[in-house]
Amino acid sequence: MSSLLPQPDSALLGRPRSYGAIVWGQLRKRSSAMISLAIILVLALAAMLAPFVAGEVPIRWVENGEASWPIFRYLTNAEYVAMLAFVLAAALPLTVRLVRRRAERVGASPLMRAIAIHAGIWIVVAAGLLTLREPERRYGFYLERAGEAQSAWFPLIPTPRYPGYESLVHRDEPPSWQHPFGTGRLGDDILLRILYGGRTALTIGFVAVGISACIGVVLGSLSGYFLRWVDLMVMRLAEIFMFIPQLVLIIIILAVIPSSVDPLWAVVFVIGVTGWTGTYRLMRAELLRIRGEDYMTAARALGLPTWRLLLRHAIPNGLAPILVGATFGIAGAVFIEVSLAFLNLVQTPSWGELLTDGRQHLETWWVWGSAGAAIFVTVLVYNLLGEAIRDAIDPKLKV
Amino acid sequence: MKTYILKRLLLMIPTIVGITLLTYLIVRLAPGDPIEAMIRNQSGNIDPKAMKEDAQKIRERLGLIDYHYVRDRFFGAPSEEERPQPTGASYKVTDALDTVASAGIGYGRWVGHLATGDFGESIKYRTSSGSRNPLALIAERIPVTATLNIIAELLIFFIAIPVGLAAARHQGKWFDRASSFVMLAFWSVPTVLAGTVLLGFLGKGGLGWSGFPIAGLHSFGYEKFSWGEYLADTLWHSVLPVVCLTYGGIAYLAKLGRASLLENLRADYVRTARAKGLPESRVVYHHALRNSLLPMITVMVLTLPGLIGGSVIVETIFSIQGTGLLLVNAAQAYDLALIMTETLLYGVLTLVFLLIGDLLYAWADPRVRYE
Numbered sequence: 001m002s003s004l005l006p007q008p009d010s011a012l013l014g015r016p017r018s019y020g021a022i023v024w025g026q027l028r029k030r031s032s033a034m035i036s037l038a039i040i041l042v043l044a045l046a047a048m049l050a051p052f053v054a055g056e057v058p059i060r061w062v063e064n065g066e067a068s069w070p071i072f073r074y075l076t077n078a079e080y081v082a083m084l085a086f087v088l089a090a091a092l093p094l095t096v097r098l099v100r101r102r103a104e105r106v107g108a109s110p111l112m113r114a115i116a117i118h119a120g121i122w123i124v125v126a127a128g129l130l131t132l133r134e135p136e137r138r139y140g141f142y143l144e145r146a147g148e149a150q151s152a153w154f155p156l157i158p159t160p161r162y163p164g165y166e167s168l169v170h171r172d173e174p175p176s177w178q179h180p181f182g183t184g185r186l187g188d189d190i191l192l193r194i195l196y197g198g199r200t201a202l203t204i205g206f207v208a209v210g211i212s213a214c215i216g217v218v219l220g221s222l223s224g225y226f227l228r229w230v231d232l233m234v235m236r237l238a239e240i241f242m243f244i245p246q247l248v249l250i251i252i253i254l255a256v257i258p259s260s261v262d263p264l265w266a267v268v269f270v271i272g273v274t275g276w277t278g279t280y281r282l283m284r285a286e287l288l289r290i291r292g293e294d295y296m297t298a299a300r301a302l303g304l305p306t307w308r309l310l311l312r313h314a315i316p317n318g319l320a321p322i323l324v325g326a327t328f329g330i331a332g333a334v335f336i337e338v339s340l341a342f343l344n345l346v347q348t349p350s351w352g353e354l355l356t357d358g359r360q361h362l363e364t365w366w367v368w369g370s371a372g373a374a375i376f377v378t379v380l381v382y383n384l385l386g387e388a389i390r391d392a393i394d395p396k397l398k399v
Numbered sequence: 400m401k402t403y404i405l406k407r408l409l410l411m412i413p414t415i416v417g418i419t420l421l422t423y424l425i426v427r428l429a430p431g432d433p434i435e436a437m438i439r440n441q442s443g444n445i446d447p448k449a450m451k452e453d454a455q456k457i458r459e460r461l462g463l464i465d466y467h468y469v470r471d472r473f474f475g476a477p478s479e480e481e482r483p484q485p486t487g488a489s490y491k492v493t494d495a496l497d498t499v500a501s502a503g504i505g506y507g508r509w510v511g512h513l514a515t516g517d518f519g520e521s522i523k524y525r526t527s528s529g530s531r532n533p534l535a536l537i538a539e540r541i542p543v544t545a546t547l548n549i550i551a552e553l554l555i556f557f558i559a560i561p562v563g564l565a566a567a568r569h570q571g572k573w574f575d576r577a578s579s580f581v582m583l584a585f586w587s588v589p590t591v592l593a594g595t596v597l598l599g600f601l602g603k604g605g606l607g608w609s610g611f612p613i614a615g616l617h618s619f620g621y622e623k624f625s626w627g628e629y630l631a632d633t634l635w636h637s638v639l640p641v642v643c644l645t646y647g648g649i650a651y652l653a654k655l656g657r658a659s660l661l662e663n664l665r666a667d668y669v670r671t672a673r674a675k676g677l678p679e680s681r682v683v684y685h686h687a688l689r690n691s692l693l694p695m696i697t698v699m700v701l702t703l704p705g706l707i708g709g710s711v712i713v714e715t716i717f718s719i720q721g722t723g724l725l726l727v728n729a730a731q732a733y734d735l736a737l738i739m740t741e742t743l744l745y746g747v748l749t750l751v752f753l754l755i756g757d758l759l760y761a762w763a764d765p766r767v768r769y770e
Contacts, residue, residue: 236410240417242701243749244742247708248726252425252738255730335589339712342591343727355591362599372592380587387583 020111023320026392033388036381043378047198048082051075054157054192056143062151071155073136080133081126088118157191172364182366184357190367193354194374200350201378204268204337205330211272213326216279221315223280224287231284242277247339249274254345263346271333279325286318293317320393327386331379338375351375403761407754418746419513422739423506513743519736523729533740537722543616544714544721547637548706551644552699559649560692563656568683570661578653585650590709594643594716601639612636614718643713648702655698659691666690693764700756704749 027033046053057074060067095114146152157180173183181190223234241249250270257266290296291314299313334351341352351371358368512519516534524531562582566575602613616636617629624632663669664687672682711723718724722741729737 236413236417239414239750240421240746243414243704243753244418244421244746245704245708245711245749247711248742248745251711251726251730252422252742255733255738256425256428331587338589338591339708342712343715343730345730352591355589355595359591359595359599362595368592368595372589372596375589375592376584376587379589380584383583383587 019320023389023392027388030388030392032384033392036384036388039377039381040385043198043381044086044202046195047202048079048086050192050195050199051079052155053195054189055155056139056158058142058149058152058154060151060153061142061149063149065150067151070136070142076135077129077133080129081122084125085122088122092118157189172361174364175366181370182364184354184364184367185361190354190370193349194351194370196349197351197354197371198374198378200264200348201334201337201375203264204271205333205382208268208271208275208333209326209329211268212274212276212329213279213322215273215276216325217283217315217319217322219276220280220283221287221310221318224284225291225310225314234280235284238277238280241274246274247336250336250340251343251345254340262348264348267337267340267346267348271336275329275332278329279322282321282325283318286321287314290314290317321390324386324390324393327382327389331382331386334375334379334382400761404758407757411750411754414750415747418750419510419743420506422742422746423509424502426735426739427502427505518740521729521734521737523732523734523737533737536737537725537741537744540720540722540725543719544707544710544723547640547644547713547719547721548703548710550637550641551648551706552702554641554645555648555652555702556695556699558645559652560656560695562649563653564660564683564688566653566657567660567664575657579657582650582653585646586654588646590643590647590712591716593646594639594713597639597642598716611639616719640713640717640719643716644706644709647709648706651702652695652698656691656695659694660687663687663691693760696756696760696763697753700749700753703752704745707745707749 051057051071051074052059055071057071059069059071061070062068092111092114095117096110099113099117100110142152143154143158146154146158157178171183171187172185173179175182179189179191181194183189184193219234219238223231253270253274254266257270296309296313299309304313337346337350338352338355340346341348341350342356344356347353351374354371355368355375358364358371362368518533521531521533521536524536562578566578569575597611598613601611603611612635616633664683666687669682669687672686673679677686707723710721711726713719714721714723715727722744726738726741728734729741
């Protein structure tokens with residue numbers, strides 16, 4: 001039977017490329033996008049592998065002829081979980097290929113299936129680690145006994161302890177080989193603070209934007225698909241959050257959040273909950289466009305239930321602009337964190353805190369300079385990437 | 400046009416209700432107690448138990464526990480163990496329904512007070528003669544913030560539009576590329592960093608050229624200045640703050656203006672205008688630019704909340720006694736009445752400006768009215 005149907009000429013059409021592949025192809029042509037992606041990766045790796053770059057726990061330690069790898073005992077569970085997420089994300093293409101080879105039946109796309117598998121692995125391992133493992137926490141142990149070891153591989157910059165460590169001997173020192181970014185008022189190594197501040201920035205950026213993107217996508221697609229009173233109500237809700245300046249809203253929420261909540265998660269929460277209006281408006285506009293498309297009419301004519309129309313047909317086709325919004329959103333979240341640290345509303349090791357510390361003493365330029373440079377470079381690369389993705393999605397605009 | 404205005408005004412009502420409700424709920428859900436904060440603010444650290452009792456007395460005197468009275472009348476008095484103890488930890492109602500009901504009553508009461516012009520009492524700014532009305536406190540500081548923001552908006556508009564225009568006309572040439580990158584770089588500098596560097600290198604006592612004043616908007620003894628001196632003094636003081644307020648907006652608007660103009664330059668009517676043989680300058684300035692400026696009205700209004708947020712930071716950096724610094728101080732002192740009034744005011748102001756912007760748009764572009 002199938003031989004009677006006209007067969008598409010495979011030589012003419014070529015291998016069908018998915019939307020994502022087309023966008024990626026466009027993106028690869030842009031040098032600014034590739035450079036910013038590389039910088040983003042380096043920054044993320046540096047933040048994640050901070051204990052290997054600077055710290056006091058040796059990577060390898062040989063004493064009395066016995067070799068050990070102390071740093072792996074000291075890495076916290078959160079660090080392992082983050083590294084695992086990174087490795088799993090990097091291995092995603094491999095799994096996609098495996099899944100594609102195995103599965104021929106019609107169903108979820110190989111990418112979705114691979115993501116589900118990896119998320120499953122991640123959740124199981126993370127839960128196991130958090131319940132079973134207890135990381136070592138004794139500091140100030142190895143650095144003093146460095147002479148007793150037959151061999152010790154310390155991190156690139158052997159600095160005592162974690163941020164907040166006070167060494168009154170090395171105060172306000174300009175950059176040197178021992179402290180590449182100099183030291184602060186309390187003898188704290190600035191590179192260490194930059195690395196750990198990068199963790200804060202990335203956490204706030206990704207988690208807060210994740211929260212706001214989820215809220216925005218759900219509300220935006222409901223609003224754009226159902227229109228009428230749903231749209232009217234949700235639009236009013238969005239207006240409330242649009243009209244009260246986001247920073248003001250965050251300030252009043254932070255003023256009333258109980259102090260028992262970890263300041264980092266308080267900031268993540270407020271930025272996520274207040275910052276969804278941009279995504280909402282993008283998603284609503286996309287849904288307004290999509291609901292009139294032919295494939296939606298076809299799907300509706302097939303009698304598909306509404307949830308399936310939305311989840312499988314409408315929302316996936318409207319996600320591309322959200323990616324652009326989210327990339328800009330990460331840059332925006334870093335900005336907000338800087339403002340909040342400056343207003344002294346949150347106390348958590350971050351670039352904003354470092355910048356605020358540094359502005360009291362401008363003559364130690366390396367303090368505010370490195371914090372400012374870290375913020376500037378991070379925000380710039382995310383903005384560059386966002387612009388590049390936008391151009392790649394809509395090449396006709398070529399702004 | 401009349402129907403359009405009426406429709407817009409009617410749609411404003413739920414938004415205003417929402418803004419007040421959100422403000423109220425945030426403060427309502429706060430775990431801290433405003434009355435205890437007030438006592439702490441007046442008498443420093445005191446014994447927590449004594450403070451709780453004092454707070455309870457104040458509440459009884461102010462009639463703040465009459466919610467129970469209302470509930471008892473409608474649903475009958477609860478038994479002894481259900482009733483919250485007067486000396487209990489805080490004014491907490493265990494039942495979820497009770498919480499909602501009491502929040503509802505509280506909200507209604509608050510809105511009633513707002514309607515009669517009673518915005519509560521500021522606990523942070525008290526004088527010996529009594530507490531200050533938050534609205535009066537804010538009204539005192541509005542001229543400062545408004546002046547700075549109006550200057551900033553004007554500068555943003557008159558710098559960003561020409562830059563965007565030039566970039567769009569020379570699309571892909573060196574000016575376009577350079578301005579695009581510079582604008583993106585501007586957009587990536589946090590206000591705190593810009594303020595710090597400007598203040599540190601250009602301000603008095605700084606490291607570089609120390610000519611600019613570093614705090615406030617007036618020199619010492621400005622009351623005795625003639626108005627010319629006063630104006631020059633104020634302008635001189637506002638140079639750095641205005642720079643901090645504008646550079647981000649310029650970057651944003653220049654990019655949008657460029658995109659908008661490019662879109663219009665590709666439109667059919669521009670081709671028609673060119674085909675008619677009109678000179679290029681007339682095509683650009685008379686046809687394309689005018690049309691691309693239209694959406695800028697809405698964009699300018701929508702940047703307003705961002706500008707207000709920015710002025711919170713700028714006023715703190717430069718110690719300018721405006722509404723932004725007031726909000727920061729209020730948040731740090733847990734001054735709920737002041738926080739609520741100010742948030743409400745910001746929301747309503749933006750709403751009103753957006754309405755004006757929309758009406759202007761509808762007046763300029765009749766197609767909008769009939770949508």
